[in-house]
Amino acid sequence: METRYNHKDIEEKWLKNWNEQKNFKPASDVSKSSSEHFSIVIPPPNVTGALHLGHALNNTIQDILIRYNRKLGKNTLWIPGTDHAGIATQAVVEKRLLKDEKKTRHDLGREELVKRIWDWKNEYEARITSQLKLLGSSCDWDRQRFTLDPMCAKAVRYAFFNLFKKGLIFRGKRLVNWDTHLHTAVADDEIYHENVKGHFWTFKYPLADGSGYIPVATTRPETILGDTAVAVHPEDERYKKFIGKTLKVPFVNREIPVIADAILVDREFGTGSVKVTPAHDPNDYATGLRHKLPMINILNEDGSLNENAGEFKGLKGEKARAAVVEGLEKESLLIKVEDHEMQVGKSDRSKTIIEPYLSDQWFVKMDKLAEKAMQAVESGEVKFTPARYAKNYLNWLGEKRDWCISRQLWWGHQIPIWYASSEPTHFANRKDIHYFKAESGDWLVCSLEEDLPENEKLTRDPDVLDTWFSSALWPHSTMGWPSETEDLKNFYPTSVLVTARDIISLWVARMVIFSQENMGKIPFNNVYINPTILDGQGRRMSKSLGNGVDPLDIIEKYGADSLRFVMCSICTENQEARLPVKKEKLEDGREINISEKFEIGRNFGNKLWNAARFLQPHISGESVNRENLSSDNLEDKWILSRLNTVIKETQNAIANYRFSEYAATIYHFVWDDLCSRYLEIKKGEISKESSSLLSYSLYTVLDLLHPIMPFITEELNDILFPNSQRVILREFPKANENLINAEIEKQFEDIFTIVEAVRSVRGRYSIAPSQKITAVAKTTVDLKSSKSMIEDLGLCSFELGEKPAFSASVVIPGGEVFVPLEGILNKETEIARLKKEIEKAESFAASIEKKLSNENFVKNAPVAVIDGEKQKLATQRDIVEKCKVALTELT
C-alpha cells in the first residue's frame, strides 16, 4: 500500500465494479425479493447547465440514504433523471443562437429551434449524468428519465386530460406577468424585484364637463391610455363630491367614472386618488373586477403600445413614457414631477422588465386541490425535516391561488388542446376526447393521447405547459403512471424527498397535489430540506459572481469521498453552509475555485488509509472474527464499548437526518479512539487477539462509513478482507448493547488522564520524545494491567509511589502524577503554573459554593444535580490543596 491514499484509480475501479455487479439496481430486479422498499426520485437537475456544489450536496445526501438503506437489506431504488426546464433552457439556447449566429428563434422556426434545444439537452444531460456517476451516486441508471421523454409525456397528457375533464383546468383572461422579450407569461416566482430610481408624476385628470380636475399621481404615466376609472376613498372629504362624476382620459378622450374604493385607495399616499388601469396592474385588475370596469389592453406582445393607445401607437417602454409625459405637459395637465424610488419586477430569464398583461391563459383551479395537500402535512402524513419548513408549505398553499400553467414557449409539453369554431360532434362518442364550449364561443377540445389533425376547423393551442407541471408528476410519472407498473407497486410512494428549501412551494407542494389527484396517495412520507451552500461571505454561488465551485474540480483534487464527507458534515440544522472559496491555478494553466474545507475529508480518508496500511501485514489472509469478542483487557473492553456506542449513535443520527452528527461521530471514533488511542496502545506488540479486535473494529468502521465514503471503504475492504462480501451490499452493523459499558469507559478515561498528565509535563518543558523520563503516580485508580499502556503512550517508565524530589506535579482526579526532573525543573515555571491552577480551581470552587449555599437550590434541584455539584466542589478543593502543597515544597 502507498503511504498516501490516491483516489483517482480507485474511484474508477469501483464505479466499474459496482456497475458490472448491478449493485445499484433494486434487489427485486435481481432476484425475487419481497423485503421492505426504500425509494427516492432525484430532484431532476435542469439541463440548462452542469451541476454545481448545491447539486453535489443534494445528491450526496440522497446517496447516503440509499446506500445506508441498501445495507439494511431493503429493496432499494434511486431513480435518476433531468428536467427540461422550459423557459430557462430555451432562453440559454436562444441566447447562444443570437450570439453565435445573430439569429432569433423566429428566424429558425419552431421545429428547428426545438431541434437545437434537444441537441443542447443531450449534451448537458450527458454531462450531468457523468457528474452524478463520478460522485458515486448509486442510481439505477437503466431507469433514467427526462421530463420530456415519452413516459413522462404520457403522464402529462393523462394528468392534463383528467383535470380538464373534471373542470379543474380552465382557460381565462387573466392578468399575467408578461415577459416582453421572450413573449411569454412567466410565473410569479420567476420574477425578481429590483429597486430603481423612477419618478412620480402628478397630473390633472379633467372632468368631462370641463368644470375642474382631480389631481392624480402615477409612476407609469403611459398607462393613462388604458385607464377605465379613477378611484378615491369613499370618506375622503376632498374628493367625495366627485364620486360618480365622469372624467375624460387625456389623448384618447374616453369617458371614465370616478369610483369609490376603500381597498385600493390609501388616503395618505400621494394625492389620495388613484388611476385605475385594470389591464396593466394587479391591484387595478382586482379593482376592475370589483367594479365591473372595462379592461383595455394597450400593449402588444412585444411591449409596444397598440392601437388602443391612439397617437402613441408603436412606442415602447421609456419612449412611450416620455412621449406621454410630453403630451401632458403640452396640454398643461402636468402638475409636478418628483423623484421616486420603486421596485420593478424583472424576468429571471430575460432580465427585462415584466409588464402586467391581460391575456388568454390556462389555469389549474387550486382551492380544493390545495386544501387536500395541506391536510397531508397537517395530519403528519408528510413530514418535513427541519419541521419549520412545513409552515412555508402551508402558508403558500393557504393562498390557494390559481396556477397559470400555459407558457408561450416552444420548448416543453405542448398543451393538448385544439380549438374548434363549431361543436366537434364527430368526437362526441370518443372516451379519449373531451370538449366543451368556452365563454369566448370557441369549442375547447382535449385529446388524451392522439395529436388531432389540424385543419381550418381545428387548430392546436401553440402554448406549452409550465415546467413545474411535468415536475409535479415526477414521483409517479418516472415509475410509469398511468400504466399499472411493477415499479409503482414496488416503490411507490417514495420514502423521502431530499430537496432545497426554495422550491418547497414550486415543486414539493405541487407534487403532493398531483400525486393525491393521480395516485390517490401522497408521493413521499418525508421531506428533508438540505442546506444552501454559500461562499465565505455568505453569498450564493453563481456564475456572475465567479464564486462557484465545480464539484468535478473538487473530485479531481480531493476525491469524491472527500467531497461527500464534507457535504455530509455541513448538513446541520442551521441550513446555511458557508464555504470560503479560494482561487487556484492548475499546472495546465486553468484557474479553478476550490475551498480548503475539503481538506478535512481528504485528511480523514488518508488517516483511515494509513491505519489500514499499518494493520495490513498483521491480518493478511485472515478472516474477520466477529464472534467471541470478549476480552479481559481494559482497553479491549473499552474499544468494544466505544464501537458499539458509535454504531448506535450512527443509526440514530441517520434516522433523524442528522448528517453532520453522523459524519462527526465516525470521524471522532476513527481518529481519536481508534487511531490515537487504541492503535497506539496496541502497536507495540500486535498479538493474535489484539489484531483480531483491531481488524474487527476497522471492518465495522468500513461499514459505518461506507454510505458517506463509498470508494475508500470498498477499496480498504478489498485490501484487508478480500474474502468478505463487498461493503456496498453487506449488512450494516448492529449494536451489541451488552458490550456498551459506561463504567469501563470511565475507568479507561481515568487511566488516560495519567498519560495526559505525563505528556503535559513533557510539553511544558519541551522535552523531546527521545529523552526518557520517569513518572510516579499516587492514585486510588486501579491500574492493574495498564502500566505498560501508560509507559507506551506517556513515553516514560512508570511506577506507583510517593513524590520524588525535584518533580513537576499534575493533579488528576483521585490522585497526583509526578515527573522527577532534576536539572530540568524550573521553579518559576512550576510556581507560575501552580498559581494559575489554584486560581482557576478556587474561582470554580467559589462559584459552586455559592450555588450550594443557596437554600432554594438545595431545596429544588434534583438530588443527582446536587451530588454532582458536591463532587465537583470536592475535586476543585482537592486540586487547590494539592497544588498548595506542591507550591510550599517549591518555595
Add this chain to the structure above:
RNA sequence: GGACAAUUAGCUCAGUUGGUUUAGAGCGCUGCCUUCACACGGCAGAGGUCACAAGUUCAAAUCUUGUAUUGUCCACCA
C-alpha cells in the same frame, strides 16, 4: 409589510428535551517532535463576559420579550 431563521474562539461551525460544558470541533496560531501507519502526521498549548438589554427559574449559550445587525422565502403600494 408578513413569515422563517441566524448572531458562540482570528475563520467555518457543533452544542438534541435548561443542570454531567465558567462552552466543543476543524482550520489557522504558538512550542516541541521527521519516533519504525500517517507531516494530508504526533504531542502539548494559547484563544470565547455564547450580539445587546430585560425577564422567567434554585439553575440560561439553551426558555420568554424587546433592541440591533445579517440572511432566506412570500407579498408588494398608485
